[in-house]
Amino acid sequence: MNIHEYQAKEILRREGVPIPPGDVATTPQEAENIAKQYGGTVVVKAQVHAGGRGKAGGVKLAKSPSEAREFASKILGMQIKGLTVQKVLVTPAADIASEAYVGIILDRASKKPVFMVSPAGGIDIEEVAATTPEKILKLPIDTRYGLQPFQATRLGFFLFDDIKKVRQAAKIMQQLYAGFMKAGCSLAEINPLVATPAGDVVALDAKMVIDDNELDRHPDIAALRDESAEAPSEVQARNANLTFIKLDGDVGCVVNGAGLAMATMDLVKYYGGEPANFLDIGGSSNPEKVVNALKIITADPNVKAILFNIFGGITRTDDVANGIVTATKQNPLKVPIVIRLTGTNEEIAMKILQENGFSASSDMDEAVKKAVALAKEAA
Numbered sequence: 001m002n003i004h005e006y007q008a009k010e011i012l013r014r015e016g017v018p019i020p021p022g023d024v025a026t027t028p029q030e031a032e033n034i035a036k037q038y039g040g041t042v043v044v045k046a047q048v049h050a051g052g053r054g055k056a057g058g059v060k061l062a063k064s065p066s067e068a069r070e071f072a073s074k075i076l077g078m079q080i081k082g083l084t085v086q087k088v089l090v091t092p093a094a095d096i097a098s099e100a101y102v103g104i105i106l107d108r109a110s111k112k113p114v115f116m117v118s119p120a121g122g123i124d125i126e127e128v129a130a131t132t133p134e135k136i137l138k139l140p141i142d143t144r145y146g147l148q149p150f151q152a153t154r155l156g157f158f159l160f161d162d163i164k165k166v167r168q169a170a171k172i173m174q175q176l177y178a179g180f181m182k183a184g185c186s187l188a189e190i191n192p193l194v195a196t197p198a199g200d201v202v203a204l205d206a207k208m209v210i211d212d213n214e215l216d217r218h219p220d221i222a223a224l225r226d227e228s229a230e231a232p233s234e235v236q237a238r239n240a241n242l243t244f245i246k247l248d249g250d251v252g253c254v255v256n257g258a259g260l261a262m263a264t265m266d267l268v269k270y271y272g273g274e275p276a277n278f279l280d281i282g283g284s285s286n287p288e289k290v291v292n293a294l295k296i297i298t299a300d301p302n303v304k305a306i307l308f309n310i311f312g313g314i315t316r317t318d319d320v321a322n323g324i325v326t327a328t329k330q331n332p333l334k335v336p337i338v339i340r341l342t343g344t345n346e347e348i349a350m351k352i353l354q355e356n357g358f359s360a361s362s363d364m365d366e367a368v369k370k371a372v373a374l375a376k377e378a379a
Contacts, residue, residue, distance in 0.1 A: 001210040002049040003224045006089045008206035011183055015175040017190075018168075019203045022091030031072035034090040035065040041093040044071045049229045050081040051124070058085060061093060086228055094204060096194045100159040101125050102173060103189030104141075104180045106211070112140040113180060115147070115173065117155045121192035147177040160195065168201035169193065183221055184214025233296050240292035242281060249274025250304040250375045252297040252335075254290070256281050256315045264309045264368065273372030276303045281315075290323025291330070298331065304378035305336050307371035309364060312343025321349040325356045336374045340367035 009019050021038070024047065025031035035042045046058030053059050058080055062068035068090060078085045099121035107114040118136045120128045128135055137158045141147055152170035160166050172193065180188040187209040195201050215222040227235045237244030243258065247265075251273045255261040258280050265275040279297065281289045297306055310320050320341065328337075339360040341349050346362065353360045361367050 001212055001215065001222070001225055002229075003208050003210065003221075004047045004049070004087070004089075004226060004229070005045065005206055006047060006087075007224050008188070008208040009203075011208065012176065012179050012190075012203065012206055015179045015182075017172055017175045017179070017203050017206075018200070019206070020092050020094055022089050024087050024089055025072060026076070026087055028069040028073040028076065031088055031090050032065045032069035035062060035068035038090070038092045042068055042090050043093050044068055044075060045089045045091070046075050046078065046080060046085040047087040047089055047229075048080050048083045048085050049226075050083050053080060056080045082231070083229060094194060094202060095196050095198075096192075096204075097197045098160075098195045099192035100169070100194070101128070101189070101191045102155075102159075102169070102176060102193045103187070103191070104177060104185070106186045107140065110140050112143065113177070115139040115141060115151075115155055115177075117158055117173075119159050121194070125189075125191065141177065143181070146181075147174050149174075159193070160201075162199070164199055165195050165201050172201060172203065179208075183208060184211050184218055185209060186211045233299060236292070236299075237279070237296050240289065240296075242279060242289065242293060242296070244280075244296060245278040246300070247275050247277050248302070249276045250302050250379060251371050252276045252279075252300065252303040252306040253309065254279050254281060254293045254297060254306065255309045256311065256320075260309065260311055264307070264364075267364070267368045268307070268372060271369050271372045273368075273375055276300055281320075287319050287323035287326060290320055291327040294324070294327040294333075295331065298333065298335070303335060305338065305371045305375040306333070307367060308337065308339045308341070309367060310339075310341045310343070312341065312346065312349075315343070316345050317341040317343055317349035318345040318352060321352040321360075324358065325352065335378065338367050338371040338374065340364055 006024050013019050023034045041063050044060045046053050060071040062071050072088050101118040101121040103116045104113050116138050118128050120135045152173045156166035156169040185208050189207045190203040192204050194204050251268050253264050253275050255264050261280045268275045281293050341360050342362040
């Protein structure tokens, strides 16, 4: 689960991380009022779950309250990577002498949280990794002991030469680690972590991604979810207990089981197509899940063909077939559908589909090739 910058900053403030004050506005007038409270130059920042806000025009430096209002009126309602900006954060501008990057990410290979720090802050860390990887230091953390002071100091020296700044940065990294663990994060980062001309080290931005598996243990964190800032299809899928991730292709995939879903997407790519999504209906035999899955898939205008790939174990293929029939009667399809069913009650499923005008195959390669071909024809 993504949370907004202002929410992540509040979590880190509670851990003691030095962060400039800031308030959220939903109207240009509110932005102007907040700017008046702070006085001087402020930054107006779009609050949206997408990177590249600055490049998209979602971060502006306002030298007066009236200018803050003007920028807020342009940013509010703006589309950034398909998401509409409904809130802006107004915060005092800071004098910056240098910028660094500090982040923690959960590394599945080492099964540990890994610190990543770089003196090249203020830009995408992916760009730094690609062009100047020597400017990144990675440090896995043993969660039995946490981030030790000597480790934090080592990370600090990678960012700064001045010992006072090193000590400040080391303390902030220990506070960041505490926030990361308490909130159940899979990622937490400060970019930029800046040094001011006066020698203070301050966090000017914050990002946190919460592991969904942690939300039951952290209802206060779960309450921070902003569904208006998420893709509608992902909200709909979550409410229907479906595992769904939207992709950029044109072959809509409905599959049962994460492993089969990954294999299906690989096969779509292998035969020259592009998957439009990852959608796992799970092991349930509830036809309603199939109905909801098709609603989500068909709402995507990029989908040119739909591929059902069902291997019936716990999942009964006849229930999937009934779900397909019910869904298409409620909402007739405007794109072709290719169905592959095999496993539990396969013969019954095939009969149900044939009686309702659908053809189905038990061969996975054959079905994938056909779906890719149909999507290309419709493109």
